[in-house]
Amino acid sequence: MREELIALLKELEEKDLEERAKGLPTSVRMRSITPDVGLFLNIMAKTSKAVNLLEIGTSTGYSTIWLALAAKENNGKITTLENDSRKVKMATEHIRRANLEDIVTIIEGDAKATIKSFDQEFDFVFIDAEKEDYIEYFDLVFPKLKVGGIIIADNVVSHSDSLKVYVDYVRANQNTQSVLIPVGRGEELTLKIR
Template structure:
């Protein structure tokens, strides 16, 4: 199966599943196709080689990220729902991209503490109530000149207010809100020596 066909299948599966499910944990809550295309262009434009994704779900967004990487590029993706981890693993195998992806299963705070810094690109699409608690860790991992993209920046603006306020207080972070999909907040880490507060 081609990557394009797999992506189309997962898009339809996501829509059908999420319409049928009332329990949030059973929904995929995937990004929109235009968000996937946007992320793919950003990965290429920033020449990212090491990507961290927080929130794998069934791997739809991971496939967009991974398929845009150069040879030798790698994605680390965090998820704590075992059913979604298994589904994502199967989708990565189908896309023949599994060798470029490391799935991390567990608590995001613990997992972030074990990752090496100087990550080129971070995609944040998980439990928004945790973002403020992990903000310092995330931007500590992101290299200077790196980019973090946060999904749902328009659709769930209120839930991101404290996280956005923290970012605004950091003198070495520059932002832009892009009205693609459910709203993408781009956060660039300036090349400076000032530490995060």
């Protein structure tokens, strides 16, 4: 990885930690994934050779950078969804600094409405928005996910109380195989098998 890119990721990681330590409200915080999850997403996207990636919950683009780096290696692209215009501005700047503008499309607006408007298929989806919406996101993206595609959902350990219903739901689906990956705040990895 280029030195400037490592420095940018480090800068974003430090800012996220600082905001958490200050106890800023979630509406203003970056709420980034942890660095090990960034690496996990990057490895999963590369090994699955994903070319049409979707991220639900961009925030300031930290996880987007990890995913976009994999998409770039796969000759693919990533679409990422965010409804907070202040965060869209910050993410746009971070993606520019990472030199990944050609790989990333940020769509501002409500993710549910945006997903409904898509007529393309995806092969890799990362869900990282509000926990109460996870099942709705799953239902919206699953028909647009290729067989063999994967959905990764963040926070299933850190928010196990509120996300148990999501984990139970995806595991009960006859068309999936799904497992908890205990990295970072807990990632539920769901494969579409048919």
